[in-house]
Amino acid sequence: xxxxxxxxxxxxxxxxxxxxxxxxxxxxxxxxxxxxxxxxxxxxxxxxxxxxxxxxxxxxxxxxxxxxxxxxxxxxxxxxxxxxxxxxxxxxxxxxxxxxxxxxxxxxxxxxxxxxxxxxxxxxxxxxxxxxxxxxxxxxxxxxxxxxxxxxxxxxxxxxxxxxxxxxxxxxxxxxxxxxxxxxxxxxxxxxxxxxxxxxxxxxxxxxxxxxxxxxxxxxxxxxxxxxxxxxxxxxxxxxxxxxxxxxxxxxxxxxxxxxxxxxxx
Numbered sequence: 001x002x003x004x005x006x007x008x009x010x011x012x013x014x015x016x017x018x019x020x021x022x023x024x025x026x027x028x029x030x031x032x033x034x035x036x037x038x039x040x041x042x043x044x045x046x047x048x049x050x051x052x053x054x055x056x057x058x059x060x061x062x063x064x065x066x067x068x069x070x071x072x073x074x075x076x077x078x079x080x081x082x083x084x085x086x087x088x089x090x091x092x093x094x095x096x097x098x099x100x101x102x103x104x105x106x107x108x109x110x111x112x113x114x115x116x117x118x119x120x121x122x123x124x125x126x127x128x129x130x131x132x133x134x135x136x137x138x139x140x141x142x143x144x145x146x147x148x149x150x151x152x153x154x155x156x157x158x159x160x161x162x163x164x165x166x167x168x169x170x171x172x173x174x175x176x177x178x179x180x181x182x183x184x185x186x187x188x189x190x191x192x193x194x195x196x197x198x199x200x201x202x203x204x205x206x207x208x209x210x211x212x213x214x215x216x217x218x219x220x221x222x223x224x225x226x227x228x229x230x231x232x233x234x235x236x237x238x239x240x241x242x243x244x245x246x247x248x249x250x251x252x253x254x255x256x257x258x259x260x261x262x263x264x265x266x
Contacts (some may be wrong), residue, residue, distance in 0.1 A: 080132050082257040086125040086142065086190050088183075088249045090210050096245075099238050103159070103231055104213050107172055110227045113215045114172070121253075122156075122176070122183065122208050124190050128199040130256055138197055139254055139261045145189040146252055151265040154179025156210050157245040159231045161223045170219040172231070173209035174245065183208045186252065 092100070100116065108114050130138055156174040163170050176183065183206075191201040235241055254261040 081129045082132055082135060082259075083127055084125075084130045084135075084138070084254065084256040085123065085127045086252065086254050087121040087123045088186075089251065089253050090120040090122060090247060092120050093244075095240070099235065099241070099244065100212055102234050102238070103172065106234060107213065107223065107227065107231060110222045111170075111215055111219045113217075114213045114219075115215065116213050117211050120210050120212075122210055122249075124183070124187050124252065125194065125202055126200050128194065130197070130199075134197060135256050135259065138193065139256075141193045141196060142190065142252070142254060142261075143263050145193055146186065146263055146265070149186065149189075149252075149265050151248050151250045152179055152182040153246060153248055154182065154208075155242075155246045156208075157235055157241065159228060159235055160207065160209060161220055161228060162207070162209065162211070163218055163220060167218045168216065170215050170217065170223070171211045172213045172223070173211045174235070176208040179249070180208060182249065186249075 104114060104116055154176050155178040156176045158175040158177050160173050160175045161170065162173050187202045187206065194201045235245075238244070250265055252263045252265070254263070
């Protein structure tokens, strides 16, 4: 079985000037206190209260892949750009986590560097970039598009191996086997919003799934074949797996940077 692509995470000039302004020449402070003007080209210290008046305009920290497990950004961080992703959240119960532990324990005998996902979802879009001032109009357009959708039931019980487009990460996922048409209907509306904002639409033949675990690099050779068959066997034999892996899509969620927007389905 071939792996499917994942449906899918500098200092400012003003800061440099503030630092330069704080470095006054020795004795200059004393002269300014006696009412004397500063020397030509000399900057007075900028109060810290002024420096922190506009935190939203500060540049974010430089990307460091060591801080997030070696993951590499799909696109570089740029000031004012917000990584945005649309998905259906999946709330994992205790029994689901028990199944996940069994799958991960076995999969790690083939790929020890696999780690468990911290949260679970089914993607409805690729990760795209929005300018900050477009976030609220984008979310409103999305709300308008999905306002008439009703919640629906789906089942995700087929183990599948995925990679991202760059083949820099590998994922173990549970693919949707019923409810696929409902997800396609949602994606059609999401794609229309993407087109309105001149953003990339979803994949032509998407494989909707819940990602369970991931690792850095392309681990398809180790995981496809026997490993995949054994993982599927664990799912099939798990107690009440048929009912356990059936769930409701009750809302759509949009994550843009550190902001979350939820859109309940009817």
